[in-house]
Amino acid sequence: MKYLLPVVLSLLTLSTTSCNEGWNKPDTTAYLLEIPPGFPPPDIAGDNPLTVEGILLGRQLFYDPTLSGDSTQSCAGCHVSAFGFTDSAVTFSTGIRGLPGGRNSMALHNLAWGAVFFWDGRAASLREQSLMPIQDALEMDASLAAVIERLKASDRYQKGFREAFGRNKIDEEHLGMAMEQFMLTIISGNSKFDQVAAGMASFTASEQRGILLFNGEVNPSSPNSGADCFHCHGGVLATNHKLMNNGLDFVLTDLGLGDVTGKASDNGKFKVPSLRNLAFTAPYMHDGRFNTLMGVLNFYNENVRSNSPNIDPSMGKFANGLGLNLQDKMDIIAFLNTLNDPNIGTDTLFQNPYQ
């Protein structure tokens, strides 16, 4: 009898600790992220391994308007696959209250290589990022608590969360983790540029000249002086993932990173976007001020504000203009168009699972 109490206590302890996690662990199928040739391996958080079940759940959530306050708008409402997962050619997206947002909808692709998210870098992970628009009054304007209750009331999501994460896992943390898993799978690496890099296609003369200008530094002493785009948009990912001031304005109406850190030296800095899929993602810049790529190039060619606070040193040589003529700009645009991936809008892995 004297041994009965310790045995009972031991059994209770086991049942509430390790054994509990053991029997609640779902039988998931691991998903191996397909990395395009030439892409460096991404550093993905180990506490949220990709599974078929988790990705499917995340895709369902991404396309589900019940995550918004009035159940009318999903994440996909402002991140449309046909537009490279930006909004449909609008400067600012409109939320459920009919109010416009303050920044242009960002393209979603190759997020597995990103370190921070949003134009101002305020989210350190995709799971963190995915919960913010849901709560933003200018966007989906919902309370997470209300969203969680809706999900719990759904048989589909009861099953989905159970299969992805186990029982009793419908909560904010796992909502973000599911969304993270899905967004990590939106990979874009099948453009003409990629085909050329793999030796399966060739640039036209204009595209070839364009890539030379794109990758040429601004250097009057060099016979290969170019547009210096590669400094911030180089490599297969077409971005350096940094937050920088590229000299758009002398007077800053949007502080960007500075609003997040509170540091004056961060004012005017925004995330350098990837230049992939530009044919689908107009308008351009954090505030969508340029409707065309020619507009972007004209800015860099002759309108960089060298006295913009905290302008990046790499923009220093733009103060005197790049000296690009019309043909130069057309060739650069021709090269940029080789970065467009037709699969981004058609790959069934990214499409609406409810259609």
Place this chain on the structure above:
Amino acid sequence: MKASQKFLPLLSLAILLVGCDGLKKGPVDISITFAPVFDGTEVVYEQSLHQSATTNDAFTFVRSDLILTDFSLLDENGEVANEIGGSAAYVHMAGDLSDRNWTLTDQIDPGHYGGIRFYIGPDTSANHGDPSLWPAGHPLNPTVNGLHWGWAGGYIFSALEGTYATSTGTNPFLYHIGFDSNRVRVDILQDIDFRRDRNVTVDFNLANIFDGTHLIEPAITGDFTHSTFDNGLASKVRDNLMGAFSIKDIY
């Protein structure tokens, strides 16, 4: 069983591994933390202003990123005594302590040494290899360092950026040092006791970029280089970097 009988084996094992004097019997760990300074004064990136001791330039630093490779220990004659082949680090001087750290674990033979050596930039093989082969988190993975040129092939070995102020105004400077010929060896000669795990603070004197083997006045010598068609500016910066490092503290 008495308490002393329980702990005696453990104590014996500890003494066997470490020794009564705290010295390790096996490989030691070295943790190097780089500290950006300007002639001894701490550099606060994007904030502090530093007056050159030799010119009229006053500098603010925005970025000092380095790829360091092939760490080794030197003997009293300055010859390599213990080489850690394949070692690499990406040092982001403007970052936190962890961004400025190079730790070598269980790779250093314990003993007395005459200095340390490393290179700024990867060797030719790594510089021209496929960067997509480096695993996630490796210092040479382009996503980690953001220093791979892609198109030109190869890495930027050091990215040094900021502004310089003269009597006529403030302008940016940008020195991106790359290409095999600009790989530079750094030797720091100093008697060092590495018979136990050590933390080493290495000062990176940014003043040396402009006033070392060569005097560089950005407005005159050049304030921009990507290591080509620059009238030798990159090679001057490279030479100056050789003398920019010193051991401040070992504990």
